[in-house]
Amino acid sequence: MKSVHPYDELLRTDRIPHIWCPGCGIGTAFSSMLAAIKESALPLEDFAVVSGIGCTGRVAGYLKLDSFHTTHGRALPFATGLKLGNPRLNVVTFSGDGDLFAIGGNHFIHAARRNIDLAVFCVNNFNYGMTGGQVAPTTPYGAKTATTPMGNDEWPFNLPLLAYAVGAVYVARWTTLHVRRLTDAIREVFDRRGFRFIEILAPCPTAYGRRNRMKAPLDVLKYFEARVRVRHDADPAEAQIDLESPIVVGKFVDRKRPTFLDLWSKRYAPDEDEEVHVA
Amino acid sequence: MEGVKFWRKPLDWEMIQVTRGRVHIFEDRCKGCGYCIAYCPRDVLSFTDRFNRKGYHVPSALKEEECVNCHFCEIICPDFAIYSEEIPQPKEIEL
Ligand code: SF4
Numbered sequence A: 001m002k003s004v005h006p007y008d009e010l011l012r013t014d015r016i017p018h019i020w021c022p023g024c025g026i027g028t029a030f031s032s033m034l035a036a037i038k039e040s041a042l043p044l045e046d047f048a049v050v051s052g053i054g055c056t057g058r059v060a061g062y063l064k065l066d067s068f069h070t071t072h073g074r075a076l077p078f079a080t081g082l083k084l085g086n087p088r089l090n091v092v093t094f095s096g097d098g099d100l101f102a103i104g105g106n107h108f109i110h111a112a113r114r115n116i117d118l119a120v121f122c123v124n125n126f127n128y129g130m131t132g133g134q135v136a137p138t139t140p141y142g143a144k145t146a147t148t149p150m151g152n153d154e155w156p157f158n159l160p161l162l163a164y165a166v167g168a169v170y171v172a173r174w175t176t177l178h179v180r181r182l183t184d185a186i187r188e189v190f191d192r193r194g195f196r197f198i199e200i201l202a203p204c205p206t207a208y209g210r211r212n213r214m215k216a217p218l219d220v221l222k223y224f225e226a227r228v229r230v231r232h233d234a235d236p237a238e239a240q241i242d243l244e245s246p247i248v249v250g251k252f253v254d255r256k257r258p259t260f261l262d263l264w265s266k267r268y269a270p271d272e273d274e275e276v277h278v279a
Numbered sequence B: 001m002e003g004v005k006f007w008r009k010p011l012d013w014e015m016i017q018v019t020r021g022r023v024h025i026f027e028d029r030c031k032g033c034g035y036c037i038a039y040c041p042r043d044v045l046s047f048t049d050r051f052n053r054k055g056y057h058v059p060s061a062l063k064e065e066e067c068v069n070c071h072f073c074e075i076i077c078p079d080f081a082i083y084s085e086e087i088p089q090p091k092e093i094e095l
């Protein structure tokens, strides 16, 4: 009997196996999102998934839902346009740390500030994997990359703190080892409104792990296992990642704030179809 | 259920019903990362001398009967190469 993988209905199976390396965490993060989509029972035709460029950006090409593979760093402007053009859509952005926080950093700041109703999932693998493992704004201080062979001398972004400071209403961080909690968090995010952000720490064994004494895929997950502390409601300022301290994960922020569309429709279309815009 | 009689129904009858599962492995999709093997809570999976066509070391369900259908391997697998499904269990025993 030929059996079918339960996620195949959400995958363009003609493109599977995907191009990600053995043990690459993007596949796990992607699979968590598919599990959450299936569990949520939300209508599939309402989903629109946008990604930018980079290894994570390829998610858009593997997903059998309406998906956009946009230009580098511009996933959020595309997603913003989609949401404003058709507020009924459940717009998801799934992209990497380089795409969302280096070239796309400004878009992140402003989409969160405006509280555009978007679910944003960022796979953070601490480097630019696709182009050969260069240093990124998320590379921890001291970590080795192709362009910092002696160790990185920059401080990385603390993504949960950044997201919180610029206005995200939901901020969480999980790793690809915490697949259950990650899947639950993604499902929870689908039930919320406003700018929602989950950072997903993921192994890049080929480009990052190899240079930082974590050559085998499992080494990175063992590293997460040893270093991660789950602390819900922790102050996002304590979520800074370095090579010595524990890595704090959990749900840090879950608050309500009117979205851009709420405020816009209050001013310009106060009598229109309330359901779409009101919590 | 009609026709089923218990001499005594254990108090924890509902609780001790352990779900049983069966794993399916798509060897051609597997890239041999070993995540499913390392993190299966029941140690169902192991590497054996099996390799797939591309030369990746693939897992085998050596302790198949231990699977509790928790789906952990299914979600952690980065390659959509494994999933579990429930084996339906009879709820009550005819005496
Ligand atoms: S479903 Fe759970 S118990 Fe069964 S093989 Fe997978 S991880 Fe192990």
Ligand code: SF4
Pocket (backbone or CB within 6 Å): B025, B029, B030, B031, B032, B033, B034, B035, B036, B037, B058, B059, B076, B077, B078, B079, B080, B081, B082
């Ligand atoms: S997690 Fe998936 S890709 Fe990795 S060894 Fe198991 S079945 Fe293969």
